[in-house]
Amino acid sequence: MSSPAERAALGRRARQHSPRSSHGPWIPSADRPDPVVTLERQGADRLRDLLPIRYGRMAASPFAFLRGAAAVMAGDLAATPHTGLTVQLCGDAHLLNFGLFAAPDRALLFDLNDFDETYPGPFEWDVKRLAASIAVAARDNGHSDRQAHRAALTSVTAYRTNMRRLASLGELAVWYERIDAHELLPLIRTARHRRRAEHTLAQATRRTSLHALGKLTETTPDGRRRIAYDPPLLEPAGVSDAAAVRKMFGDYRSTLAEERRRLLDRYRFVDAARKVVGVGSVGTRCFIVLLAGRDADDPLFLQIKEATRSVVEDHIPNHGPYIHPGHRVVSGQRLLQAAGDIFLGWMTGPQGRSFYWRQLRDMKGSADVTVMPPDELLAYAGLCGTALARAHARSGDRVALAAYLGGKDGFDRAVAAFALHYADQTARDHAALRGAISAGVLTAATGV
Template sequence: MSSPAERAAQGKRARKHAPRSSHAPWIPGADRPDPVVVLERQGTDRLQDLLPIRYGRMAASPFAFLRGSAAVMAGDLAATTHTGLSVQLCGDAHLLNFGLFASPERALVFDLNDFDETHPGPFEWDVKRLAASIAVAARDNGHSDKQAHHAARASVTAYRTNMRRLAGLGELAVWYERIDAHALLPLVRSGRHRRRVEHTLAQATRRTSLHALGKLTETTPDGRRRIVHDPPLLEPAGVTDAATIRKMFGDYRSTLAEERRRLLDRYRFVDAARKVVGVGSVGTRCFIVLLAGRDADDPLFLQIKEATRSVVEEHIPYHGPYIHPGHRVVSGQRLLQATGDIFLGWMTGPQGRAFYWRQLRDMKGSADVACMPPDELLAYARLCGTALSRAHARSGDRIAIASYLGGADTFDRAIASFALRYADQTARDHATLRTAISAGLLMATPDT
């Protein structure tokens, strides 16, 4: 292991081939792929009947498009100068991939919460995606470009200052860092906004498997519980799919720690269904499973989600230590999150497809970004930047990154400028998608 001084020197050297100010420009190359072509290529191995839902959701707004177009932005980032300072990337660090969930100790925490695209890569790729998502969300909310720039820059400043703080801490101190959910409250000054945050925290606390039981299931005339039929978003698994899921369950169980296998063995299989989730994920194979423990009023909902190749992979020469995409997602989540889901695991399903398993609802909650006024979005941007730096500090060389970032705001200003320029690009790409839909080149259903 290199000394702290040697690691700091490495960060300084990275400025020579990637000056901090070099992150500001965004000029699409003449050979930049059509974004619609990128999305269509991504959809070739997805469930074709669900793709119109994906395109309909992405067409709703530039921010919705950004959420679903991680593959497009990964290609764009790969075309820019990068630092070579690698971390375990989230790979899709936009504003709505941060949120609330329960720790195993049942404390409510705030952290990254989506890892489908996690992969090693340059730390600034996540920072740029976060900042761009803030700028796009601000514009969608009717904020001025000055306010959008201010919020994007605030997220980067929070990232930089927290990374520099973490660089001075010991290894265990960094590993045990986490953000308590109630850290959200001091960020909000107005009483009305504070009440909304308090409501979000209270809602998250109630979002448990028992709460989901009332929302997602019904009782049959013979007294059995089953998952409701709400096509096309929620459809009960047929006999064949249910039998396959039962078989997959045993393989998934083997990836859990021994004490968690013991806990899982106390539950019995009740029902399963196909579920449509997210924006970018629509079309990938996803199921939910209802299990019962002590009795019918002791439920556990698990989600089975297909894991495909990360959008980062084709642009990074190093493919990481995980051949199995589900293992990649699970390991990335365990590395990046301060505290994790005890039921997180992976396995291989029919036709060699990779899947990972997690709890469907475990006090999960997210901010309503679309309702945020400028001051609230600014505070939330700072919180997300802080959370992202903590995740990167666990997986990358925090001392080298902190040294690269430095004490001045050069990097902050550069990324904020990039964010507004990329917001322009997102607006153009969103218009391209809508044009393709209007021309009948893509089928899209209204956002559901």
């Protein structure tokens, strides 16, 4: 293991081939792929009947487009200079992929909460996607470009200052670092923002499997509990899919630690249904499973989600350490999150497709960024930057990263400038999607 001084020297040397100011410009190349073509290519192996929902959701606003266009932005980031300072990327670190969830000790934490695209890569790709998403969200909310720039800058400054703080800590201290959601309340300055935060925390605390039992299930005439269907977003799994889910359940069990297998064995399979989730994920195969423990009023909801090739993989020259995409997602989540879901696991399903399993609801929650005024978005942006730094410090060389970033704000200002340039690009790409829909090239289902 290199000494801290050697690691810091590595970070400073990265400035020579990738100056911090080089992260500011965004000039799309003449041969930049058509974003609509990129989305169509990504959808080729998805469930075709669900793709209109994906396109309809992405067409709603530039921010909705950005959420679903991780593949587009990954290609754009790969065309920019990069540091070579590698971390386990979230791969899709936009503003809404941060949120609340319960740790195994039932503390409510704030952290990254989506890892479908996780993969090793240059640390700045996550930072740039976060900053760009903040700028796009700010514009969608009617904020000025000055306010959008300030919010993006705040997120990057929080990332840099916290990475430098974490670089000075010991290994276990960094590993155990976490953001307790309830500790954030005293930091919120205004009563209005504090009330909104308290409401979000209360909602997350109630979002458990027991709460979902009343929301997602119904009782049949013969007295059995089953998932209540809401087509096309929540549909019966069908005989073949239900049988496949049962088979997958047994295989998934083997990827859990022994004590967690023992816990899972205390539940029995009740029902399964196909579920549409998110924006960018629409069209991938996803199911929810209802299990019952001690009795019918002791439920556990699990989500089974298809894991495909990360959007980052096509742009990284070296092969990553993961053969199984489900293993990639699970390993990335365990590495990046401060505390993991005890039921997180993976397996191979029908037709050789990869899946991962997790709890559907375990005190999960997220802020509604679409209603945030400028000062509230500013504070939230800083919180997300802090959480991203903590995740990267666990998976990368935090000493080298801190040395590269430095004590001044050159990197911060460069990435904030990029964020506004990329917000312009997102607006153009969103218009291209809407144009393709209007021309009949793509079919979109709105309001779904």
